[in-house]
Amino acid sequence: EAGVTQFPSHSVIEKGQTVTLRCDPISGHDNLYWYRRVMGKEIKFLLHFVKESKQDESGMPNNRFLAERTGGTYSTLKVQPAELEDSGVYFCASSQRFGQGLGEAFFGQGTRLTVV
C-alpha cells in the first residue's frame, strides 16, 4: 500500500512568487493534516481536513496560505505571495476515518520550501 506522497520534494522560489504543494493521502483516509517546520523551530500544525471539509484551520499563519481538498482526495497548499519566513519543511499526514478512534497519523516525507 502506498504511503502519504508529497510533491515536490524540494522547491526553491523567489520572494513574491506563488508555490503550490500537493499531498496524496493514503487511500481511504478521511483525515488529512498539514504541518510545517520552519528553521530552528518545532513542528507546527497548520490545518486538518475531514474529507473535503476544513475541520480545524487554527494553525494557518495568515491569508497568504490557502489549502484545498477538492473531492476529499488529494490536497493542495498554496502560498501566495511567498515570503522569506515561509521557508521550511511542509509535512502532510493522513489517518483513518473520523470518529473511529484516534489511530496513528502517517506522515509524508515533506516538501522542503526555500524562498530566496
Place this chain on the structure above:
Amino acid sequence: DAKTTQPPSMDCAEGRAANLPCNHSTISGNEYVYWYRQIHSQGPQYIIHGLKNNETNEMASLIITEDRKSSTLILPHATLRDTAVYYCIARPNFGNEKLTFGTGTRLTIIP
C-alpha cells in the same frame, strides 16, 4: 493539550535498551500518550500510544506510571537506525485531533 517535558538529548550504546523518559504531570483523564520519532530528513513516524496500561508493539514498549504523570518509551535493542528525535505527545481521545510537537529528545545510538 497537556504539556510534556523531555530531556533534550540522550546517548545509548548500540544493542542496549534505550529508555526515553517523558513528564506529563498535567495530563487529563481523556488524553493518551503518543510517541513519534523523526529520523533525519524524513517525516515523523508513529511509534506507539497508550492511555494508562503498558503497551508493547513490534517497535517499542510504553510504560506509563500509575498516576499517569510520566511515561517511558523503551527501545529494547537499539540500532544505529534508531538515531532520531523522539517526541512524546499528550493528545485527547476526542475533539482536537492535531498533534502538538514539542522539542523532543534527540537520541543518538553509539556504535
